[in-house]
Amino acid sequence: MRKRSVVFELTDGEVRAFWFSVPPFRKLGHSSTSVKFDRISIPTGIIEQGNVRDENALLGILSSYRMQNPGKSEKVYLAIPLQQGFIQSYTLPWISKRDRKSAISLLVDEEISIARSDLLYDFLVTSEEKKISLQVLLGATRQSVLEKYVAVFGQAGFKVTGVDFSFSILGQALGFELNEDVLYLQGDPKSLQMVLFRGAFPEIVRVLPALPRPEESVESTKGRTEAWGTEIRRLLLYYRTQRTDLNLKRLVWSGDPVAEQLAQELLQSNHVSTVEQARLHSVPSVWRKGLEEGKVCYEVVMGYGLRILAEQPELNLWRQSNDLQAVQRMYQGIALFACALLMAGTMNWVWFFQKTIPLQQAVQQLADQGAKIVAQGQQKEALEVAWRKVQIDSEKIGTRLIQVQAMSSPELEIENVSYKRGNLSLSCNAKNTKSVQTLIQTMRTMGWEQPVLTSYKLTSPNTVEFSLSAKCGEVITESIIENSPQEMPQKIMEDTSGKSFDERG
Numbered sequence: 001m002r003k004r005s006v007v008f009e010l011t012d013g014e015v016r017a018f019w020f021s022v023p024p025f026r027k028l029g030h031s032s033t034s035v036k037f038d039r040i041s042i043p044t045g046i047i048e049q050g051n052v053r054d055e056n057a058l059l060g061i062l063s064s065y066r067m068q069n070p071g072k073s074e075k076v077y078l079a080i081p082l083q084q085g086f087i088q089s090y091t092l093p094w095i096s097k098r099d100r101k102s103a104i105s106l107l108v109d110e111e112i113s114i115a116r117s118d119l120l121y122d123f124l125v126t127s128e129e130k131k132i133s134l135q136v137l138l139g140a141t142r143q144s145v146l147e148k149y150v151a152v153f154g155q156a157g158f159k160v161t162g163v164d165f166s167f168s169i170l171g172q173a174l175g176f177e178l179n180e181d182v183l184y185l186q187g188d189p190k191s192l193q194m195v196l197f198r199g200a201f202p203e204i205v206r207v208l209p210a211l212p213r214p215e216e217s218v219e220s221t222k223g224r225t226e227a228w229g230t231e232i233r234r235l236l237l238y239y240r241t242q243r244t245d246l247n248l249k250r251l252v253w254s255g256d257p258v259a260e261q262l263a264q265e266l267l268q269s270n271h272v273s274t275v276e277q278a279r280l281h282s283v284p285s286v287w288r289k290g291l292e293e294g295k296v297c298y299e300v301v302m303g304y305g306l307r308i309l310a311e312q313p314e315l316n317l318w319r320q321s322n323d324l325q326a327v328q329r330m331y332q333g334i335a336l337f338a339c340a341l342l343m344a345g346t347m348n349w350v351w352f353f354q355k356t357i358p359l360q361q362a363v364q365q366l367a368d369q370g371a372k373i374v375a376q377g378q379q380k381e382a383l384e385v386a387w388r389k390v391q392i393d394s395e396k397i398g399t400r401l402i403q404v405q406a407m408s409s410p411e412l413e414i415e416n417v418s419y420k421r422g423n424l425s426l427s428c429n430a431k432n433t434k435s436v437q438t439l440i441q442t443m444r445t446m447g448w449e450q451p452v453l454t455s456y457k458l459t460s461p462n463t464v465e466f467s468l469s470a471k472c473g474e475v476i477t478e479s480i481i482e483n484s485p486q487e488m489p490q491k492i493m494e495d496t497s498g499k500s501f502d503e504r505g
Helices: 055-068 099-112 143-155 166-173 218-242 257-269 285-294 298-310 321-390 394-405 432-448 478-482 488-497
Strands: 004-009 014-023 034-042 075-078 085-093 119-129 133-142 160-165 181-188 191-198 201-208 248-255 274-277 412-420 425-428 446-462 462-470
Touching: 014 257, 014 298, 034 055, 055 143, 075 143, 075 166, 075 181, 075 298, 085 099, 085 201, 099 119, 099 133, 119 143, 119 321, 133 143, 143 160, 166 201, 166 298, 181 257, 181 446, 191 257, 218 257, 248 257, 257 285, 257 298, 298 488, 394 425, 394 432, 412 432, 412 446, 432 446, 432 462, 432 478, 462 488
Parallel strands: 004 075, 075 160, 181 248, 248 274
Antiparallel strands: 004 014, 014 034, 085 133, 119 133, 181 191, 191 201, 412 425, 425 462, 446 462
């Protein structure tokens, strides 16, 4: 698929357009076969001296032209007048590629009077001798002027890719030799332009009043032609005094026949040695046919097209803006990528979080179950401790109850023995209070805990009715258990003899 391109040349009176297509795989001798030349007339005052005076009017003209030529993905190039620009060739000491931009920036500050805030420039290395010298072409223009052109074309549907000066393109297209001084005359119905080239690069540009119209009389045309010839000779004389190294021998003309007549007069007055009509070199036959049929000055737009087709290094005054836009697009792309990455990460996090919710719930359930199990284990241990505390072998309980029952004596009658859930209750009759004290002490000795009187009644001076309760203890003194029940009261009596009831507590 071929890439469609269009070159526009802007003048004060018209816009010239050259449409061509570029094959994607360029081979030697393979060029565009689809070309078209157009002339778009512009009313006087819309563009003056390279400045856009009426943006809306120019936009309307270009929008109408765009509707007649619909399409997408074209590469658009502009060839603009040099009146509002600067172009100069410099011979510099050789500079490495790494340091050239900074060095040219210093050269711009020295040579160009346009404020940096309103400056767009570009440079092109035309030749170099490594470690010796460097030939540089420096071009610059006002940003405010160029942005008007680019904005109007952009609004009309033509996105501008490259911008160069018309006469810079023309000098390269005509193939002027290095350091050759050439005078170029271009005539059209509205103006005559005189350009002095040093090699392929314009050094001086002058615009003279409109050429005589074809319908004017021969005498009038001849008189005005002589006047312009005189003006050209005067300018050349001035340039020779300013440029002592000027070696002007060649004159090239294009456009109306009057330009040819002026060229012949300069030849006859020995201001130049040779005169020739402008001709482009290495032009495909299809392109040349269109040039011959157009009979207008298409050298600039076609020369620009040839340079694009050959992929030659070029001066591009819109390069800084393109580079800035490329950097902005890169940062925007990085920002979009970061946002997309953040969104993807967030979505993945949400997805994983949603996946972990059931796991978290399961973990919480297991934790709750574990806590319950731990609590049950602790409860079980507490129950076991409590059970061990109250658990006594039934045979030992029986033995101990028998021992308690056996403590009856003539002095102490145990009427009732009751045992329930580790608590022992006794109902007794005693002949004296000493027997009560002896019973309590004996029960403590046998391992009953907290023996206390629950009731106490003195029925006669020598008779006591009382009730006693105690808790079953875990430790039983083996020596006491081994003694016979009848011996235990006697032993207690012996241990407590000689002590009063109060002394023994």
